[in-house]
Amino acid sequence: MSQHAPAHSLLGLPKAELHLHIEGTFEPELVFALAARNGIELPYASVEELRQSYSFDGLVSFLDLYYECMAVLRTERDFYELAMAYYERASAQGVRHAEIFFDPQAHTSRGVSIDTVIDGLSRAAADAHSTLGITGGLIMCFLRDLPVSSAHETLESVAHRVGDLIGVGLDSAEAGFPPSLFAEVYSRAAELGLRLVAHAGEEGPSDYVWEALRLLKVERIDHGVRSLEDSDLVDYLRENRIPLTVCPLSNLRLGGHVAFNALPALIEAGLFVTVNSDDPAYFGGYVGDNFTQIERVFGLSQSKLVELAQNSVVASFAPDSRKQQLLAEIDEWIGVNQGSQLSARR
Numbered sequence: 602m603s604q605h606a607p608a609h610s611l612l613g614l615p616k617a618e619l620h621l622h623i624e625g626t627f628e629p630e631l632v633f634a635l636a637a638r639n640g641i642e643l644p645y646a647s648v649e650e651l652r653q654s655y656s657f658d659g660l661v662s663f664l665d666l667y668y669e670c671m672a673v674l675r676t677e678r679d680f681y682e683l684a685m686a687y688y689e690r691a692s693a694q695g696v697r698h699a700e701i702f703f704d705p706q707a708h709t710s711r712g713v714s715i716d717t718v719i720d721g722l723s724r725a726a727a728d729a730h731s732t733l734g735i736t737g738g739l740i741m742c743f744l745r746d747l748p749v750s751s752a753h754e755t756l757e758s759v760a761h762r763v764g765d766l767i768g769v770g771l772d773s774a775e776a777g778f779p780p781s782l783f784a785e786v787y788s789r790a791a792e793l794g795l796r797l798v799a800h801a802g803e804e805g806p807s808d809y810v811w812e813a814l815r816l817l818k819v820e821r822i823d824h825g826v827r828s829l830e831d832s833d834l835v836d837y838l839r840e841n842r843i844p845l846t847v848c849p850l851s852n853l854r855l856g857g858h859v860a861f862n863a864l865p866a867l868i869e870a871g872l873f874v875t876v877n878s879d880d881p882a883y884f885g886g887y888v889g890d891n892f893t894q895i896e897r898v899f900g901l902s903q904s905k906l907v908e909l910a911q912n913s914v915v916a917s918f919a920p921d922s923r924k925q926q927l928l929a930e931i932d933e934w935i936g937v938n939q940g941s942q943l944s945a946r947r
């Protein structure tokens with residue numbers, strides 16, 4: 602696979618990816634390869650059989666498989682290879698900056714040390730920068746369906762190496778696990794200088810989005826599609842330019858067409874929307890594929906798609922100088938594509 606995105610296509614549109622679980626990029630072929638290397642037997646006869654099980658009836662049914670597959674990740678090299686495979690695919694889809702989620706508790710609970718995880722992922726991020734020019738870093742997520750004490754312990758266990766992280770997030774099964782539970786953990790993360798984001802309003806109610814904003818003081822909301830159920834919240838999100846990291850193919854696979862159709866409604870409501878892939882190995886496409894699908898299904902104009910890419914850069918935690926560089930790359934893409942459209946018409 603080429604690691605450079607084709608300039609004359611939506612895949613080549615430079616973009617930032619802000620909602621991507623690295624464990625959700627674990628393609629079945631790599632799951633099998635790492636299982637074999639680590640001497641682990643999988644309950645699937647083949648790559649094809651594993652891939653065929655990718656049919657979900659909601660977030661929890663997806664998470665069961667997601668945690669099962671990631672259990673073959675054991676060594677620093679495993680985490681490195683997982684992340685490098687993502688960066689290469691992402692680069693081919695126009696990703697120039699990636700802020701990557703990882704779930705340390707899903708690994709430490711199996712006896713893998715948090716340093717092993719962060720070492721492998723950080724080494725990949727450094728190599729992705731030097732070989733592919735991709736900037737960004739790591740956002741450590743707390744599993745909200747585990748005890749809050751475990752989140753506290755996890756955070757304290759990395760207090761000596763917060764320089765390896767951009768921020769913290771909150772993920773896993775949402776319903777019944779409100780953000781309010783994690784207010785103290787988030788306040789400590791802020792004290793450590795970490796940026797704050799949280800999944801809210803994916804399957805959980807719009808109240809969880811309010812809680813994430815008011816109690817956790819997050820800077821971005823991951824998903825947030827159920828915000829549409831509360832018009833005061835929609836007004837608040839618009840007036841305060843709170844970025845939403847929406848994941849269309851994830852919404853389609855886990856929530857069906859009602860959830861998928863949230864995207865045009867959020868855009869229509871004037872919200873600060875970005876497009877991301879969430880768990881691309883499981884949901885049928887990387888971020889460029891998400892752009893291609895929303896163009897096809899919703900008929901979004903090229904200028905709207907460009908605006909979504911610009912939003913991803915502006916909503917990122919990249920330094921201002923890097924944001925300016927990336928916005929200039931997007932302008933360059935617009936120039937190339939206008940030219941190619943004109944020459945195609947002649």
Ligand SMILES: Nc1ncnc2[nH]cnc12
Pocket residue numbers: 622625660667772773774800803851879880
């Ligand atoms: N879409 C999602 N929602 C919550 N937790 C997740 N972990 C991985 N993907 C997730």
Ligand SMILES: [Zn+2]
Pocket residue numbers: 620621622772800823879
């Ligand atoms: Zn997610």
